[in-house]
Amino acid sequence: MKKTQLYNAHWDKVCKAFIARNHLCVMCQESDLINLATVVDHIVPHHLHFAQTAEEVKIAQKCFWDEKNWQPLCAQHHNTTK
Numbered sequence: 001m002k003k004t005q006l007y008n009a010h011w012d013k014v015c016k017a018f019i020a021r022n023h024l025c026v027m028c029q030e031s032d033l034i035n036l037a038t039v040v041d042h043i044v045p046h047h048l049h050f051a052q053t054a055e056e057v058k059i060a061q062k063c064f065w066d067e068k069n070w071q072p073l074c075a076q077h078h079n080t081t082k
């Protein structure tokens with residue numbers, strides 16, 4: 001997979017499926033607010049854009065596609081906090 005194809009159609013699909021199951025923004029919930037999540041955020045930054053070696057790409061991709069590393073966020077939190 002080319003790095004430029006990172007946010008591809010497949011990601012789009014798994015994102016939507018994830019949000020369908022986790023539809024509230026976790027950061028809003030921490031503040032007792034209820035807002036619908038619109039984006040999937042990586043809890044641990046995957047740094048895939050900066051990966052140079054094959055090994056780094058492998059680690060970054062694992063981080064990128066690991067559902068345990070995802071959290072649902074509203075657009076506002078995703079754009080401000082992250």
Ligand SMILES: [Zn+2]
Nearest residue numbers: 025028074077
């Ligand atoms: Zn939020």
